[in-house]
Every structure is written in C-alpha cells, then in structure tokens.
Amino acid sequence: MKQETIAAYAVHCLTASGIVPAALAMMEIASPYCDPRIVFLWLLLATLIDAIDGPLARRFHVKRYASSLDGRTVDDLLDYLTFAFIPLLLIWRMDWMPAGLGWTVVFAMSASLFGFAHTDAKDEANGFFRGFPSYWNAYALYAGIMSAMVSPWLTAVTLWGLSVLTVSPVWMIYPNLTPKPWKMSVMVGAVLWAIAMLVMLWQFPQPPAAWVAVSLVYPAYYVALSWHLRQAC
Incomplete structure (x- = not known):
C-alpha cells in the first residue's frame, strides 16, 4: 500500500x-x-x-x-452528535430549562438536523456556514451559567431563538476557510475563547460576571465579521 x-x-x-x-x-x-x-x-x-x-x-x-x-x-455524523445532540441533551438532563420545558431542546435538535442536511449547509467556496452553525457545545456552557446566575427562562429564550437561526438564511464564517486577512484573528480568537471558557468551567456554574462578559467579546466579533464578509461577497 x-x-x-x-x-x-x-x-x-x-x-x-x-x-x-x-x-x-x-x-x-x-x-x-x-x-x-x-x-x-x-x-x-x-x-x-x-x-x-x-x-x-x-x-x-x-x-x-x-x-x-x-x-x-x-465528520457530519460526529459533528451532529458532539456539537448538537449531546450538549442539548445535557441541557435537558441538568434541568437548565424552565420546569416542564426541558423537552423543547428537541426543537434545537431538529433544527440542527435540517441544518446539517441542507444542500447549501456549507458555502466552502466563500468560507461560510448557512444558519447558526450548531455551536450548541459552547452554548450549553453558557446555558448552565445563565440558568444559575440569571434565569432558566433566559436559557430557553436564547435556545429557541438560536433554533430559528439554525434554519434561517444567515451566513456565518467557516473558521478554517476564513479569508487570509482575517483568518489569524478568527483562529487566535477561537483559542482565546476556548481558554476563557475553560476558566469559567473552573468556577462553573457561577464564574465572575465580568469574566463571562469578556468571554462574549469573541462571539460578538465572530458574528460582526461574518456579516461584514458576507456583505462583501
């Protein structure tokens, strides 16, 4: 061979x-x-x-x-399991949704199924995902924090909103295929974001509020850059 x-x-x-x-x-x-x-x-x-x-x-x-x-x-099968199904099941298992509404995570599971199966799920030529790219593994960490520090209703509302965005015609950057002028900021930012989440995990589910706010800078940058680059296509 x-x-x-x-x-x-x-x-x-x-x-x-x-x-x-x-x-x-x-x-x-x-x-x-x-x-x-x-x-x-x-x-x-x-x-x-x-x-x-x-x-x-x-x-x-x-x-x-x-x-x-x-x-x-x-890759798609494993992505669905580890980015969508398992973290969403964790949200249900840990009762991070309002009482009696944990089962509604199946809406997000279903939305991700349709998202993965969509014929235009990835625009690799330009480096984009279609819809919210099922980053439920990251969201689940924030869900636990929101439920403990604010309210399970905040978890529910954001989960339902992201479920809608998952099947909506919005476009988000595919990190590994980000155009060169921006790729370094996206990749380095992702690493720093992962470190920030690990720090929050150390004091989970009630890390310092200031640290949670800082950790949200990268997602905000990611969304803003996705919109900017899509407009330029």
Missing part, C-alpha cells in the same frame, strides 16, 4: 476517533450524578479532533487516496 494511501486512511481514523469522547460524554450524562464539567471536557476533546481533521484531510488528499470512505459523512 502506498504511503499516501496509508496517510489518507489514517486521517479517516482520526476523524472517526471523535466517537470516543462522544461516547464518554454520553456515559457521564447517563450517570446518576452527572458532572457537566466532565461532559464539557470530553466535548472539548471532540472539538479539537474536529478542528484538525479537516486541514489534515486537505493536506493528505483523502478524497484522492482514500476515496472508498466518505470522510464528510463521518
């Missing part, structure tokens, strides 16, 4: 390895005394795998040398 083929299939195996943290996150959710911080750490590991497998797939030309497997399908 050629070296190029071995490398390409190794990338497929890396993508598929995301099922391990996904399974461990589900095991924690199903445990009698679920610790959401552990779930978030497993989801973070799954996100790191997702962040590096795309560039590696392009680097090692998996579509050419490992064409018997559709890496996009594997």
Whole structure:
C-alpha cells in the first residue's frame, strides 16, 4: 500500500476517533450524578479532533487516496452528535430549562438536523456556514451559567431563538476557510475563547460576571465579521 494511501486512511481514523469522547460524554450524562464539567471536557476533546481533521484531510488528499470512505459523512455524523445532540441533551438532563420545558431542546435538535442536511449547509467556496452553525457545545456552557446566575427562562429564550437561526438564511464564517486577512484573528480568537471558557468551567456554574462578559467579546466579533464578509461577497 502506498504511503499516501496509508496517510489518507489514517486521517479517516482520526476523524472517526471523535466517537470516543462522544461516547464518554454520553456515559457521564447517563450517570446518576452527572458532572457537566466532565461532559464539557470530553466535548472539548471532540472539538479539537474536529478542528484538525479537516486541514489534515486537505493536506493528505483523502478524497484522492482514500476515496472508498466518505470522510464528510463521518465528520457530519460526529459533528451532529458532539456539537448538537449531546450538549442539548445535557441541557435537558441538568434541568437548565424552565420546569416542564426541558423537552423543547428537541426543537434545537431538529433544527440542527435540517441544518446539517441542507444542500447549501456549507458555502466552502466563500468560507461560510448557512444558519447558526450548531455551536450548541459552547452554548450549553453558557446555558448552565445563565440558568444559575440569571434565569432558566433566559436559557430557553436564547435556545429557541438560536433554533430559528439554525434554519434561517444567515451566513456565518467557516473558521478554517476564513479569508487570509482575517483568518489569524478568527483562529487566535477561537483559542482565546476556548481558554476563557475553560476558566469559567473552573468556577462553573457561577464564574465572575465580568469574566463571562469578556468571554462574549469573541462571539460578538465572530458574528460582526461574518456579516461584514458576507456583505462583501
């Protein structure tokens, strides 16, 4: 077997390895005394795998040398599990929604299903996702904080609003495909945001309010830049 083929299939195996943290996150959710911080750490590991497998797939030309497997399908299945289904299930499991309304997370789950299945879900030529790109894993962390520090109703209203945006014709930056003049700020910002969330996780679910506010700077920048770049297309 050629070296190029071995490398390409190794990338497929890396993508598929995301099922391990996904399974461990589900095991924690199903445990009698679920610790959401552990779930978030497993989801973070799954996100790191997702962040590096795309560039590696392009680097090692998996579509050419490992064409018997559709890496996009594997990636989409794992993305739905770790970016949408599992974190939304965690919100329900931890009672971060108003009493009797936890089940409405299925609206977000359904919206993400349609979002992933939409024929225009990704505009890779210009580097955009269609709709809110199902970053429910990050949202779930804020959901726990909002429910503890403000009200479960704030969690509910924002979740329902993002569910609508998931199936709406709005466009958000695909981080790995951001145009070069902006890519560094998006990628570095994402790393700093992840660090900020880890700091909040240390004092979860009631970190300092000032730190929560600072952590929201990057999402605000991401949304504003997405709008700006889409207008320029």
